[in-house]
Amino acid sequence: MKYIFNLISTVIFFIAYQKYDMFLAIKLLILFSGLVFVINFYFNKKIDKMYLFNFITILLFGSFSLLIHNSNYMKCKITVIYFLMFLYLLIYQKWKKESFLKKILGKELILPNMIWKKLDFIWAIFFLSCSIINLYITFFFSENTWVNFKIFGLTILTIICVILSVIYINYCNSKEK
Numbered sequence: 001m002k003y004i005f006n007l008i009s010t011v012i013f014f015i016a017y018q019k020y021d022m023f024l025a026i027k028l029l030i031l032f033s034g035l036v037f038v039i040n041f042y043f044n045k046k047i048d049k050m051y052l053f054n055f056i057t058i059l060l061f062g063s064f065s066l067l068i069h070n071s072n073y074m075k076c077k078i079t080v081i082y083f084l085m086f087l088y089l090l091i092y093q094k095w096k097k098e099s100f101l102k103k104i105l106g107k108e109l110i111l112p113n114m115i116w117k118k119l120d121f122i123w124a125i126f127f128l129s130c131s132i133i134n135l136y137i138t139f140f141f142s143e144n145t146w147v148n149f150k151i152f153g154l155t156i157l158t159i160i161c162v163i164l165s166v167i168y169i170n171y172c173n174s175k176e177k
Contacts, residue, residue: 005036006054014151022071022143026062033058057081075138075146078154082131089124093117115172119165126161130154 099116
């Protein structure tokens with residue numbers, strides 16, 4: 001369900017941008033992400049940290065973009081979040097002495113700790129790369145190019161990273177046998 005809400009908010013943002021402009025798209029994204037947070041809380045009777053984080057970052061970066069009337073602040077949200085994910089994956093592993101991805105996926109997927117650590121590193125590099133690419137596109141390309149990168153480019157890059165992760169896992173599992 002979480003992914004459907006994220007997909008719907010992305011579609012609303014994209015359509016609003018294509019039909020009107022970035023600032024209406026930002027307003028609708030703030031509104032919809034707040035609505036999703038409230039609906040999730042109403043039905044689950046607890047605060048989902050991911051929805052809360054998503055809503056707060058959209059509210060902060062979106063509001064600042066609207067207040068200053070400069071969409072670059074909203075565009076940089078992805079850079080900040082992906083950079084924080086990069087840091088979190090690296091710091092979590094050092095601090096907790098375990099893989100963050102293992103904590104999330106360890107029940108569905110049984111892998112040696114070394115493979116989990118390498119997957120954390122692969123995803124950390126992925127998030128760092130995406131944050132740098134997003135920053136570059138934000139400041140050196142048109143707004144339309146950025147919107148297309150946000151909607152399609154990041155999705156395609158994420159799918160590629162997932163596929164490469166699966167190939168890596170299968171390769172490591174086949175070496176073990």
